[in-house]
Amino acid sequence: MHDAVIIGAGHNGLVAAAYLARAGLRVLVLERRSMVGGAAITEEIVPGFKFSRLSYVNSLFRPQIIQDLRLKDYGLKMLPRNPSSFTPFPDGQFLFLGPEMDANVREIKKFSTRDAEKFPRYEAMLERLVEVIEPTLDQMPVDPLSFHPGNLLKMIRLGWRARGLGIDLYRLLSMLSGPATTLLDEWFESEHLKATLATDAVIGAMASPSSPGTAYVLFHHVMGETDGARGVWAYVRGGMGALSESLAASARASGVEIRTECPIAEVLLDNGKAVGVLTGDGEEIRAGVVLSNADPKISFLKLLDRKSLPAEFVQKVEAIDFSSATFKLNLALRELPNFEALPGSQPGPQHQGTIHISPTMDWIESAYDDARQGIPSRNPVLECTIPSVLDDSLAPDSQHVMSMFVQYAPYKLKEGTWDEKKEAFADRCIDLMEDYAPGFRASVIARDAISPLDMEREFSLTGGNIFHGAMTPNQLYFQRPLGGWARYRTPVNGYYLCGAGAHPGGGVIGACGRNAATAVLKDRAW
Numbered sequence: 307m308h309d310a311v312i313i314g315a316g317h318n319g320l321v322a323a324a325y326l327a328r329a330g331l332r333v334l335v336l337e338r339r340s341m342v343g344g345a346a347i348t349e350e351i352v353p354g355f356k357f358s359r360l361s362y363v364n365s366l367f368r369p370q371i372i373q374d375l376r377l378k379d380y381g382l383k384m385l386p387r388n389p390s391s392f393t394p395f396p397d398g399q400f401l402f403l404g405p406e407m408d409a410n411v412r413e414i415k416k417f418s419t420r421d422a423e424k425f426p427r428y429e430a431m432l433e434r435l436v437e438v439i440e441p442t443l444d445q446m447p448v449d450p451l452s453f454h455p456g457n458l459l460k461m462i463r464l465g466w467r468a469r470g471l472g473i474d475l476y477r478l479l480s481m482l483s484g485p486a487t488t489l490l491d492e493w494f495e496s497e498h499l500k501a502t503l504a505t506d507a508v509i510g511a512m513a514s515p516s517s518p519g520t521a522y523v524l525f526h527h528v529m530g531e532t533d534g535a536r537g538v539w540a541y542v543r544g545g546m547g548a549l550s551e552s553l554a555a556s557a558r559a560s561g562v563e564i565r566t567e568c569p570i571a572e573v574l575l576d577n578g579k580a581v582g583v584l585t586g587d588g589e590e591i592r593a594g595v596v597l598s599n600a601d602p603k604i605s606f607l608k609l610l611d612r613k614s615l616p617a618e619f620v621q622k623v624e625a626i627d628f629s630s631a632t633f634k635l636n637l638a639l640r641e642l643p644n645f646e647a648l649p650g651s652q653p654g655p656q657h658q659g660t661i662h663i664s665p666t667m668d669w670i671e672s673a674y675d676d677a678r679q680g681i682p683s684r685n686p687v688l689e690c691t692i693p694s695v696l697d698d699s700l701a702p703d704s705q706h707v708m709s710m711f712v713q714y715a716p717y718k719l720k721e722g723t724w725d726e727k728k729e730a731f732a733d734r735c736i737d738l739m740e741d742y743a744p745g746f747r748a749s750v751i752a753r754d755a756i757s758p759l760d761m762e763r764e765f766s767l768t769g770g771n772i773f774h775g776a777m778t779p780n781q782l783y784f785q786r787p788l789g790g791w792a793r794y795r796t797p798v799n800g801y802y803l804c805g806a807g808a809h810p811g812g813g814v815i816g817a818c819g820r821n822a823a824t825a826v827l828k829d830r831a832w
Contacts, residue, residue, distance in 0.1 A: 308594070317367075446824070635756070683714045688738060773806055809821065
């Protein structure tokens with residue numbers, strides 16, 4: 307008998323386990339795959355080359371969790387990137403952006419003096435909005451229909467912080483529901499700058515910058531920090547799996563038991579209460595509470611008998627939007643790309659951060675239009691990283707690993723299957739990089755292509771959605787995963803949601819797991 311069983315050893319499940327164990331609970335984590343981490347893993351697919359197979363950079367992971375669980379003592383080390391990004395353009399120009407504002411202003415001035423003057427004010431505006439929104443990541447969402455004194459006090463505090471924004475409150479409201487295009491057009495005139503910034507608004511989303519709600523996705527990606535530096539994205543030394551391994555080590559040190567290669571067939575119920583799980587090999591494991599790190603569709607429609615849930619709740623779960631258009635391509639490289647815009651095959655600033663291949667806003671919109679019709683983008687948007695430039699543990703000497711995060715690759719295809727189209731789409735991505743860095747194709751030693759269908763089959767991501775459900779305004783905060791069920795509890799007593807399908811959503815953030823653990827401990831206190 308365990309106090310808590312957690313389904314899935316993704317990073318949120320491990321965070322929940324560690325916090326529950328620190329509170330004195332006997333915790334068991336069960337993972338279907340042979341390793342912990344979920345989408346935050348490192349795998350040596352090619353001998354000598356270690357890939358962060360899905361998630362690939364970190365900033366959103368909550369600093370308080372790093373501190374509370376002493377993750378640095380268990381091997382976690384961040385490698386900040388400066389510059390943060392490099393965008394080459396077909397005309398031979400390029401744009402660097404990073405944590406140093408003076409350098410950003412100089413770079414942007416190459417394209418627009420007006421934009422260079424406005425960029426510091428734009429960043430300051432985002433920072434003011436972050437001060438209002440970011441605290442909500444670490445708290446249970448308010449319930450707008452509850453008159454509980456604690457809930458009302460939380461709503462008052464949130465409203466007071468928002469009121470302190472003054473006129474920026476209107477910008478915040480616009481960002482929560484509006485398109486990224488409107489925001490970027492309001493501030494900037496340079497196509498080069500807007501196309502670079504717009505990628506953060508659509509990453510992981512089946513949406514274009516002109517789609518409502520994408521301004522928030524952009525905002526979601528500017529929150530966070532690395533070692534106290536606001537807005538700085540970093541590689542994790544050893545790949546993203548090293549973050550998960552540090553979480554597992556911390557959890558084990560607190561007494562958590564973790565079993566891998568242990569799929570779950572169903573959640574066991576007794577008189578409508580979750581009392582444990584049935585494993586794939588028929589073992590019954592009893593527990594006081596069950597937490598699911600799987601996405602809402604798996605958690606409610608596969609692990610439970612639908613008859614155990616209210617019919618209206620089932621209908622709402624079935625209607626959750628899992629639209630996805632993400633493709634991941636991991637490459638083992640003989641040498642670094644030699645960009646025409648900034649030549650050099652030795653490690654340089656152009657290789658350290660995210661390499662954006664998305665030259666114009668129309669390019670992004672056109673790529674999305676293809677996906678909307680069920681066609682893999684003929685000219686996809688590439689976000690490429692080469693973490694081995696800063697982390698020599700990932701590849702042999704003088705060789706490298708590259709991560710390509712690609713959009714748009716619609717889960718639902720108009721014709722054919724992803725098993726048929728995957729390699730051709732990977733070829734197109736490599737050819738596109740070849741256009742900017744001649745000789746790139748010849749540098750590729752091996753590749754690991756992951757389609758949306760692969761993400762669903764191998765990583766249990768419904769529809770290939772990396773966020774456990776679209777990050778659209780109707781599926782955020784007190785409506786994540788559903789209105790009335792946003793506080794980690796479910797209609798089944800003793801059954802909790804602790805994954806990215808709960809608030810605050812996707813990304814390697816950890817807050818979903820910690821907030822769910824808080825809900826469990828609060829309920830046990832009663």
